[in-house]
Amino acid sequence: MGTLGARADRLGVFLDSLAGGTYRNVELILVDQSQQDGPLSSLISQQPFPVLRLRSQPGLSRARNIGLAAASGDLVAFPDDDSWYPRTLLGRVVERFRVDPFLGGLAGRPVDADGHSAFPRWDLRAGSVDKFNVWRRCNSNALFLSRATVERVGGFDETLGLGSGTPWESSEDVDYPLRVLAAGLPISYDPTLLVHHPRTLPVFDSAGVARAESYGRGMGRVLRKHGYPWWFVLYQGARPFAGALLSAAAGRVAKARYHRAVLRGRREGFSAPRA
Secondary structure (H helix, E strand, C coil), X not given: CEECCCXXXXXXXXXXXXXXXXXXXXXXXXXXXXXXXXXXXXXXXXXXXXXXXXXXXXXXXXXXXXXXXXXXXXXXXXXXXXXECCCCHHHHHHHXXXXXXXXXXXXXXXXXXXXXXXXXXXXXXXXXXXXXXXXXXXXXXXXXXXXXXXXXXXXCCCCCCCCCCCCCCXXXXXXXXXXXXXXXXXXXXXXXXXXXXXXXXXXXXXXXXXHHHHHHHHHHHHHHHCCCCHHHHHHHHHHHHHHHHHHHHCCCHHHHHHHXXXXXXXXXXXXXXXX
């Protein structure tokens, strides 16, 4: 788990869910990107399971890679610091990998406290993850990987994700499963494996528009990196284009601006030269 200035109460919810789970053979590797202790030290010391606290420079992918280097378990997960697990989740995940030892990864569904999908247009059908449905079936917060998968694929792309210091502040959690698939390792999606996370809804103020453009650039970058066909790239541009037109026609100026920012970001990310 990467965290940056997490409030103790927010992180405490996750810790309580881990401590209260039916599966107890766990270790939490907490990679702190802040330089202040705050109340986290006392909170960590109270846990009934091992907690390894490491430090990292800002960058979610960077923090996760530091955590991966220190991980010793047979399975690896990437919970957000504002998420929490249902009691039986980890036991079910362990059993799935036990039944299918050739499984490279297992993806669940992020939902809010009321059971609504935490992200828009999330897939409700179970099945295999592929290059096209990965955008609606994989989020790192609900992704579980075998150690063999991690050792084969390597770390997260540190040029992608929040705090990366690049224009591509998203889609690292899609890039990674795409690399798993490219390595020939299967990922299964099960929407009944729930991970709780606050619901993410679009915000149409100036900060929300800037964030939408930044996230769009990350998506465009990953579309280019993984060689998506022209029709899929065109579809991913057509959706925000249509959203902008419909919003403008309805007089919803702020929402139209938001969709234009998404489109602009995806175009910029896709057209930027590859490193």
